[in-house]
Amino acid sequence: MSARRPAQRLEPVSKTRLRLWLRLLKATRSVETELRERLRTEYASTLPRFDVMAALERHPDGLKMSELSQVLRVSNGNVTGIVERLVDDGIALREPVPGDRRAVLIRLTAKGSDEFDRLASAHETWIDALLGDLDPGQATALTELLERIPRDSTEEPSS
Amino acid sequence: MSARRPAQRLEPVSKTRLRLWLRLLKATRSVETELRERLRTEYASTLPRFDVMAALERHPDGLKMSELSQVLRVSNGNVTGIVERLVDDGIALREPVPGDRRAVLIRLTAKGSDEFDRLASAHETWIDALLGDLDPGQATALTELLERIPRDSTEEPSS
Numbered sequence: 001m002s003a004r005r006p007a008q009r010l011e012p013v014s015k016t017r018l019r020l021w022l023r024l025l026k027a028t029r030s031v032e033t034e035l036r037e038r039l040r041t042e043y044a045s046t047l048p049r050f051d052v053m054a055a056l057e058r059h060p061d062g063l064k065m066s067e068l069s070q071v072l073r074v075s076n077g078n079v080t081g082i083v084e085r086l087v088d089d090g091i092a093l094r095e096p097v098p099g100d101r102r103a104v105l106i107r108l109t110a111k112g113s114d115e116f117d118r119l120a121s122a123h124e125t126w127i128d129a130l131l132g133d134l135d136p137g138q139a140t141a142l143t144e145l146l147e148r149i150p151r152d153s154t155e156e157p158s159s
Numbered sequence: 160m161s162a163r164r165p166a167q168r169l170e171p172v173s174k175t176r177l178r179l180w181l182r183l184l185k186a187t188r189s190v191e192t193e194l195r196e197r198l199r200t201e202y203a204s205t206l207p208r209f210d211v212m213a214a215l216e217r218h219p220d221g222l223k224m225s226e227l228s229q230v231l232r233v234s235n236g237n238v239t240g241i242v243e244r245l246v247d248d249g250i251a252l253r254e255p256v257p258g259d260r261r262a263v264l265i266r267l268t269a270k271g272s273d274e275f276d277r278l279a280s281a282h283e284t285w286i287d288a289l290l291g292d293l294d295p296g297q298a299t300a301l302t303e304l305l306e307r308i309p310r311d312s313t314e315e316p317s318s
Binding site for chain 2: 034142
């Protein structure tokens with residue numbers, strides 16, 4: 001039952017690409033599940049919270065809520081709740097925007113920045129282990145192939 | 160600004176793997192965003208709905224709600240709403256389980272099965288285009304490398 005099927009060169013290319021897509025989804029979801037679990041059990045944190053902190057770390061001058069949502073490509077509603085928790089926990093702070101009375105900037109606090117460093121370091125260690133079956137050459141080859149996904153839809157198809 | 164950085168062999172392997180992970184996430188999310196958009200605009204459908212239909216198509220004898228959630232790895236709450244819509248739309252039906260008065264099986268109707276075939280065919284065409292920059296050899300190589308993610312954590316680390 002577990003025998004590997006030989007490569008089937010005669011199948012339509014679309015099937016080969018579909019199999020690749022399903023494998024890509026599976027790899028991504030498996031790693032995300034592991035990360036989610038470790039953030040929860042070891043740091044009482046979540047992936048969305050980690051993503052928000054990472055975005056704020058990359059923008060030390062602060063981001064408006066709308067900018068933060070855009071960077072994260074998630075709905076404002078979700079981000080609002082996460083930011084509220086981060087502010088309550090002393091990880092982020094809200095700052096008025098000069099010249100725009102209704103806008104606020106969200107920034108990491110010094111404590112938040114330290115906390116993010118700790119999480120990011122653990123995250124890198126976990127990824128190193130989860131992707132540890134790939135040596136540097138394979139990892140680089142994989143990264144380069146993945147740069148072709150998705151095809152740039154503004155270009156003409158090649159066939 | 161867009162110049163490619165040469166491969167940095169001297170960086171720690173963990174950075175190479177982290178870069179791979181970020182690229183993997185980006186590729187997966189880009190394709191998912193495209194699929195989501197096309198399902199919405201061309202079929203007034205959604206990815207979670209498509210995933211539920213695909214799971215039901217793979218289990219023609221029907222699935223209990225709990226089994227369906229397990230197959231999809233999502234919370235029962237989300238699946239319940241999707242299944243209700245599918246039943247309302249005549250795509251799926253609820254069937255009593257002989258010998259278990261409280262359980263129901265969810266199955267695709269004939270209309271649902273036809274509808275899934277239509278969606279699955281469109282989905283395969285979209286994937287074929289989105290992954291179209293990879294020839295069959297590259298797609299197969301990528302699939303095989305992805306089979307190493309995540310590393311089987313029951314095995315001893317190799318170094």
